[in-house]
Amino acid sequence: MEISGEAGERRIEWAARAMPVLRAVGERFAAERPLDGMRIAACLHVTAETAVLMGALRAGGAEIALAASNPLSTQDDVAAALAEYGVAVYARAGVDRETYYRHINQALDIAPEIVLDDGCDLVNTLHTERLELLPGVTGGCEETTTGIIRLRQMATEEALRFPVVAVNDTRTKRMFDNRYGTGQSTLDGIMRATNTLLAGKTVVVAGFGYCGRGVAERARGLGARVIVTEIDPVKGLDATLQGYEVRPMAVAAERGDVFITVTGNRDVIRAEHLAAMKDGAILANAGHFDVEIDVRALEELADTVHPGVRPNTDEYVLADGRRLLLLAEGRLVNLTAAEGHPAAVMDMSFAAQALAVTWLARERVRLVPGVYDVPPEIDTEVARLKLAAAGIEVDTLTPDQETYLHSWRTGS
Missing domain, CATH: 3.40.50.720 (NAD(P)-binding Rossmann-like Domain)
Incomplete structure (x- = not known):
């Protein structure tokens, strides 16, 4: 049965309403084009929230191929809408294990420079089946705890061939995504x-x-x-x-x-x-x-x-x-059985993901293979944008407070 992207487009628009941080990042990307010409292969849950992330990366100039990180989480109408937007999507709800990995390999056929993963299946496939692509991969991002566990073990065994940013381990991700x-x-x-x-x-x-x-x-x-x-x-x-x-x-x-x-x-x-x-x-x-x-x-x-x-x-x-x-x-x-995290939660996770991709694009030349934390300034920026979107203000340090925190000479 052919599935139209019209329903998926409505679903994506609904999710985007609750994702002001990622929308702001996408607008910045459209103006600055930090990913111009870059090829990205992603293995993520194919949902409306992921579609908003794909839109931000495409606005930054990236060419994207997307596979599903779980066959039962794929929203087929969203996949159809993404295909109409120009994203190469290899995902369908309910596929078997063989088709799941075929889709991952099809996404990798883009010969990516950067990879986005959720669970490490795409990175694992690169390191076991698609070794010919490894020299062209300059970095990646991992979204979930299970994937980070696998990646850190790869790094310990010196098997990991490129730098990967542990997007899962940011304070905003752990607090909002993982907990709430x-x-x-x-x-x-x-x-x-x-x-x-x-x-x-x-x-x-x-x-x-x-x-x-x-x-x-x-x-x-x-x-x-x-x-x-x-x-x-x-x-x-x-x-x-x-x-x-x-x-x-x-x-x-x-x-x-x-x-x-x-x-x-x-x-x-x-x-x-x-x-x-x-x-x-x-x-x-x-x-x-x-x-x-x-x-x-x-x-x-x-x-x-x-x-x-x-x-x-x-x-x-x-x-x-x-x-x-x-x-x-x-x-x-x-x-x-449900729709995953609310869009307001994924707003911060995917904003951090998008900003981590641009950081990788800038810094990849000097990075060696391994697992890297997201730079704290990205985490702080995401939280700042989220508070601003909600109309919430926090205090700032006075010059004296800044000096006190950075001095060891001042006691009680």
Whole structure:
């Protein structure tokens, strides 16, 4: 079935209304053309918010090829609209693994100078299958925690062949995108998929990083009892001091009504946990890859599977009659069963991404392969623009305060 870009264009325009920072960056790019003639290959969630980022980069002069970083998050009408705008889009909702990687390779056929990634699949493909393109790649940006973990390991093993900016690790990204965006959109996806009432339920959140604490905060705000599971003693202590119950997954498995994984690791919920869960338990993943819930173990435990009992909800019936509900096939529930982060959240993440690309374009000659933090001035600029768009002012330091902060001679 042919999909028109008209609906996608309306969706993009709606998202752009809530993205004043990225719109301002796009206007600056259109005037300055900092990316003139540059080829960019991107592997990102193909959503309306991503389309606004693509528009800003194109305004700066870039030629872009875009593949999806998750086949279930692709908005086909947005992909059609982007194609009509002149972006080479290789994405379609619901494709299989083989097609997913074919799309990534098609995006790489542009012979990119800079790459944008969300999960490191595009960078990984470059380093394993498309080695002939590596000499032409001068830098990249990574959007998510899972990708940064993989990239830092590549850098440790001296396998990474070009500099990559860890866009995920900015203060604005961690605070707004990871905490507030993931927290809200994850619960949005769960409620859309199941229409469950979270008040009074026991919600188990696996992982208490920035994303996990956002999910825990939003669940508690909706009246749920929240249990946190962790492997990091410091994060476990943090969760405890914030009033959450902290337990191992083996204990939490028997008590939870809703389980949400957000760790960036695999097999967080395994066969022994699934076997202990109560009838009607809901399983959702908010980590980037579909490995956090052991879906294969769930399939082996089940006597019967009822796919699609609700949109994005599959029911697995165990031998004793207990039913476990898996959402979004174990993939990102917020982008599969809902629409991902609100546009106002992605405004800052993608503005930082766009500014990081221009920084890379300027500095790539002097950078060696490795993972780099976003320059703090970019993070500050993004926050300043966001406050200005909201009509909010903050104080500035006086000359005496500046001197005091930069002097070690003045005591009490």
